[in-house]
Amino acid sequence: MRVKVYTDGGSRGNPGVAGSGSVVYGPGGETLAEIAYVVGQKSSNNVAEYTGLIRGLEAAAELGATEVEVYMDSKLVIEQMAGRWKIKHPDMKKLALEARDLAARFSTVTYTWVPRAKNKKADELSNVAMDAAAKGAAPGIVGEAEQNAQKDASAEKDHVVAGPAHWSGHDAPRTRFVLLRHGQTAQSVEKRYSGTSDPELTDTGREQARRAAAAVAAMGPIDVVVSSPLARARETARACAEVLGGVDVAVEEGFREVDFGAFEGLTRAEASERFAEEFGAWEASTSVAPPHGESLTQLHRRVTRARLALQEKHAGKTILVVTHMAPIKSVIRQALGVGGEVFRHVFLDLASVSVVEFYGDFGVVRCVNDVSHHR
Template identity: 75%
Template sequence: MQVKVYTDGGSRGNPGVAGSGSVVYGPDGETLAEVAYVVGQKSSNNVAEYHGLLRGLEAARDLGATSVEVYMDSELVVEQMSGRWKIKHPDMKELALVARGLAAGFSSVSYNWVPRAKNKKADELSNVAMDAAAKGAKPGVVGAAPSPGKQHVVAGPAHWSGTDAPRTRFVLLRHGQTEHSAAKLYSGSSDPALTDVGVEQAERAAQAVAAMGSIDAIVTSPQTRARQTAEACAAALGITVSEVETAEGFREMDYGDFEGLSRAECVERFGEEFDAWQASTSAAPPNGESLAALHRRVTRARLALQEKYEGGTVLVVTHMTPVKSVIRQALGVGAEAFKHIFLDLASVSVVEFYGDFGVVRCVNDVAHHR
């Protein structure tokens, strides 16, 4: 989804009480989110402008946007974020770094200057935030109601689902290319390493994950291709390999006698068994594992991580079918979901759980490979 984000920020006194405003518009010009944010009691206009940008990008991310056009009446921020002007002030350097991290989560972000007259809604919201700051409000999102019926605080899934359970986020990364995946062979219990292409894919994916923000733990399947990908992520995140956890529950499906074969070879050698496996999630390949059995063990593994890291963010480096299983859990749907989700090599998907309630944020993000 492509969105337009209009942002503004201001300070009464420069430095003084400061606030920012951000508005997200959808593809058809509809208002998707409005945010009024108290920056602080003694901040500058430029710092407030950056906070407006941050809140706008965060709102776009939370809405599931993939492409963002940013519009601001601050030429300074537009030129700095576009890379044409240097950033000298240490506070703005830090805020710009955070903004670039958020921007890396989208397929594209552009920065555009607009005159203040065309940025009235964001300006209005920034004044609402400054009014709140003048009354002693602490930094954070505030409510505002100049437009009846509009909600100016970006509400997340917990709000709309009526739960107060903490959010636990799972960043799900499929491993990079192996000889089996390159040859389009079933690869489950076997243990091929990454190819040179796979190593490069893992490194690009690791940089994308690092740009997403704080990761509380890295958990990997025990299989070599996943562990190699997890190690690339650890290096990008500044985490030692010894801190990477291994979880048996996230290993790939055991394809039994189908292992190492192409689909055509399975049909030729195991026609009846292959048809039965395709027709039912409870059927397993000869000497292998059923899809239903895999889903049960991945569910147990996910629940264990959610309990251990409740309220945190966990990077799980695993395989095609386990990632599909976690997405299915978040969607709360039946096994038919397995047939309708495809995941590219070294792709990133993001799901969240609020207690038993799941939300899918992103599926098969491969922007880092373009």
């Protein structure tokens, strides 16, 4: 009998309270087993993910399966179990050996990565297990009655808690913009103005992009991915698209970085020394452009047009926009409905995530400069 095993695991705190979820589907797509498993009070995400795999394989064996297709949204576990990535951590080696011993019971086992959006049931079960762990439950399978009670409580909570649309009195569909700044480049290392120039990511920048991509995928389904036309943003967007399941990346000219004109490639000190009068005027007013460049007011108008076009085309969807510091500040400014002071008083780290929502013309800022995925 061929079965499909979907599995997931998570840790709140990494390490922290941890749980895993596993679902076994039969040849006709029917659900044969669901397991929510408390992993521990101080376990990592990877330990929880491996535990979910082991519980799923155990269930498949108990059901008499001979062929197993494993689906997970953990790139690490999938690549390690497929033998393409090395396993260095001792805890992971022990768990991987246990999983391989279980896999040897079947005639064939395949491992396939899927985006989190296609692994919702296992994710739900892992959260049930983490909820139980948070209440002090010992490691082990969460009972069916307790699982149902926690699912009901979660559903009731989701039903009664009102969101921004309720409190603001707006009933237009929510269009969510997940705004991701690109990773590190050589110019960002040297703190040089980088607008129209087109440097690629450094090795550090590529790692930042991979971490940010995983964080974005963990936020939930992404319907559309849009990128600035500049290489550093497109490369970061490609990393996200890969983790999200190979989705297409649309390039949007309106989200390119501000044109720094004569200041391009200079540090702040160099620009203020070479263009003292012009630099002072530029810093004093968002409506003043650098010589041969673009003012922040001009950028704001450009980004506003681009955001409105995306919102009209993808109303009610979640849109990932991979872009630069100034365009992200512009979208935050649009949601807040404030003046140009945002450009001076908000800072965005490399590969940081911000989230802004629009309900028609009403904007809400949900998150600014989240970099927890880099810690």
